[in-house]
Amino acid sequence: MPDNEIQKPANAPTAPKIEPAETMIHTMSKEYRGGAAPAVLRKTTTTPVVAIPVAQPKPVPKPVPAPSPSVKPLQAGAARAEKNLIPYVVLSLGVFLMLISGIVIYVAYGQMQKSKTEVAIVPPPVPEPAPLPPVTPPVAVPAPVPVPEPPKKPGPGVDSDSDGLTDVEELRLYNTLIYTPDTDGDSFLDGNEVFHLYDPLKVDFARIIDSGFVKLYTQPLSKYKVFVPASFVANEDTNGLLTTWSIPSGENISVTAYPNFEKTPLRDWFAAQFPARASETMTAFTSKSGTVGIQSESRLETFLEGNGMIYKIEYSLGSAKAIEYRQTYAMMLNSFVAE
Ligand SMILES: [Ca+2]
């Protein structure tokens, strides 16, 4: 039995017989035992080994003598180690190159982004503004000084039929027709009849004092008589020098008596009494009853004299915007008698 053949225990089960064609046991020649040249080892390592069934007890291999340290298997191991390092070196180089490439690409990409950012940040060149033409300051034109308008003088009231009586007088005082100038048809206009102290509603020469539209007012202290519309209410002061007839629309007609003991001529008296109105033109006036005096330009203020007195008969408009009672005022003047 050869040396390298494994001793089988006596009581070991019989191993199945293995056909030589399928299982071959290669043994090492003596010349190779204890270390051999690498070339020889490579040649012998290809020797097939007999497969041992698992169920059999593991044979104890015969210890192999340690190779001599002076032999060259270490050189072969070193060569294999060097050979095995090559892939790692190549892999390391590849990784290194990839890192370098990545860094280069990263730096290049950063430079590109920076360039883009710098290009975006750079503001476009601002064109120089064209020089503006010299501005000529406007010539200051002084604002026109507003001229205050003089207060408007009240105009006459509406007289629809142009008979001399306003519509207000006809409707409120004399009961005449505002669209019929001659209400009673006696060929005299309504206003003309009132002015001359006639009844405008009766033909012939019926007196207005008998019509009921006017009444006689007598002032015993100041000693005068005057016709006034029946609807006017007299307001007298205590000494009888001033009597005022208020009109519901705001106007009033008044008589003021001034004693003239020295019998000063009327115009002189007027100049002394109203020195501020010395330049005012006063027109001579004579009533239908024969009383003489002077009258203002507006014909709304009249001074009559008689019986040692001077009477101012005034038509004050107050807040009225139109002169509605001019013919009535004229009627009162024509009826005024100092006695
Ligand atoms: Ca009229």
Ligand SMILES: [Ca+2]
């Ligand atoms: Ca008439």
